[in-house]
Amino acid sequence: MQNSDFSSHLLKWYQYHKRPMPWRDEPDPYKIWISEIMLQQTRVDQATPYFRNFISLFPTVFELANADQQQVLKAWEGLGYYSRARNLHAAAKMVVQEYDGKLPESYTEIIKLKGIGPYTAAAVTSIAFNKPNAVVDGNVIRVLTRYFGIEDDTRSTKTRNKVQEFANKLIDYDRPGDFNQALMELGSEVCTPSNPDCENCPIQTGCVASKMAKTDIIPYKSPAKKKPHHTIGVGIIESKEGKLLIALRPENAMLGGLWEFPGGKQKENEPIQETVERELKEELGVEVKAYKELMSLKHTYSHFSITMHAWFCTLLSGTPKPRESQEVRWVTREELEQYPFPKANKMLTEKLIKEP
Template identity: 80%
Template sequence: MQPKQFRTELLKWYKDHKRAMPWRGDTDPYKIWISEIMLQQTQVQQATPYFRNFISQFPTVYDLAEADQHDVLKAWEGLGYYSRARNLHAASKMVVDEFNGQVPQTYDEILKLKGVGPYTAAAVTSIAFNKPNAVVDGNVIRVLTRYFGIEDDTRSTKTRRNVQELADELIDKKYPGDFNQALMELGSEVCTPTRPDCENCPIQAGCIAQKMAKTDSIPYKSPAKKKPHYIIGVGIIERETDKKILIALRPNEAMLGGLWEFPGGKQKDDEKIQQTIERELNEELGVEVKAYKELTSLKHTYSHFSITMHAWHCKLISGKPKPKESQEIRWVTKEELEEYPFPKANKVLTEKLVK
């Protein structure tokens, strides 16, 4: 199949089969940019309600730039990968201050925005500004490695560079935004990781993996390193005088920065979980506490590690809490907990406390 036919068949299929999404068909570069940031590491169905809520709260780049980071993170709560929200907030200020409130139209300029990498730059400039910049994500890698019969490890930089070059050669110069979306849609809906629907694929006539019955082995991805697992202990300190609970604000530069949490940390070898909590709260807050009753335990998986979190009620024995390792600490009522953005694991605890 020649490149021209590839483009023709793909775009024809896309016109007939593209899914309805709240950002599709919208010409506002700001909304397209927001959607692309949300779709990093996130499925369409999960991102959709967040996108609608986010745009209703921050309808323009000026609204986002003027917003408090607390409100931006609260709107993002539950979507994960919170550095995306912090970077997006910082980038909105750049757009206002350095680009007169206009999302940059060129690939090189938009790359200057915090949190914008090659994929996002290509997606936004092609969809919003009709620039012929080819996107390469997991879906595109799967489609093109199968189509061209590439059996090399897709974790390698060389393979990804090869796929990028092929995408650059194939992209439709007249309709680059539709082409990019079509290729990603094909990977998502037809050329799926397992049991691809080859019979209904518009480009299957030229697909080498399909002809060689290798769709099970292509793309090849070398095994990932085993994720470490950590035992975490956190303390719930309830003030006796007014029953308010202590929460801490994580440093912006840290993982999950800008979110609130119950103080605590990793268990050391040969340490009981109560000892972990008492030690961590002493290090983080400068206080002596007694962990006396477990509230709950839960498991959570992040991108590079997993945790089992144990939350214990703690009695304050001595000292006045200070934010030694956090930006800020606050005493809040159980009802007020819902107003603060928390990481997902901590959010489970807040819900349990409120109930």
């Protein structure tokens, strides 16, 4: 199959099979940019309601740039990978200040914005500005390694570069945005990780993996390293007035700019109550007594997993000070809803709000 045939077959398929999405066929580069940032590490169905809400709150780059970071993080709450939201907010300020509120059209300029890497730069410039920049994501890697019969480890930079070279050669210069979206759509809907629907694939006639019956072993991805697991103890201190203490995570730390109940990792052979008491002394400079467990929960992050134990604590002595956080604040249970929390802590806040 020639490159032109690959493109024409793919685009014809896309015309009839593309899924409706609120950002698809959208002429506003700002909205395309927002959608691409949200779709990093996030499924379409999960991102869709967040996109609609985010655009209603920040309809243009000017509203986003002028918003308080806490507002942006609250709108992002539950979507995960919060550095995306912080970077998006910072990039919006840069677009307003340095580009008069217009998203840069060139790859070399747009990639200078915080949070925009090679994939996002290619996606936004091709879809919003019709620039022939080929995208390579997990879906594209799967389609092209199968199509060209590439059996090398897709974790390696060499393999990804090889896929990028093929994508660059195949991209349709007249409809680069549609081509990129079609290739990703094909990987998502037809050329799936397991049991691909080869019979309904528009490029099957040229696919090496399909001809050789190797779709079950291509693409090859070497086993991932085992994720470490941590046991975490957090403390819920309640004042005599019924307010709870929350802490603002450091800006440059993981989950920076989000609020949490203070705590930390359990040491080896340390009872969890002692973990909570020690961590609160280290983080806040106070003596507490952990007296009752509210709940425990499991949560998985990209590189590790946790089991979190949340304990009610009595403040014995000292005034809480933000030794390891940006700020500490006393809030009512009802006010917890106003603050952006990581997902694990959010489950705690929801339970606390419901508790009598």
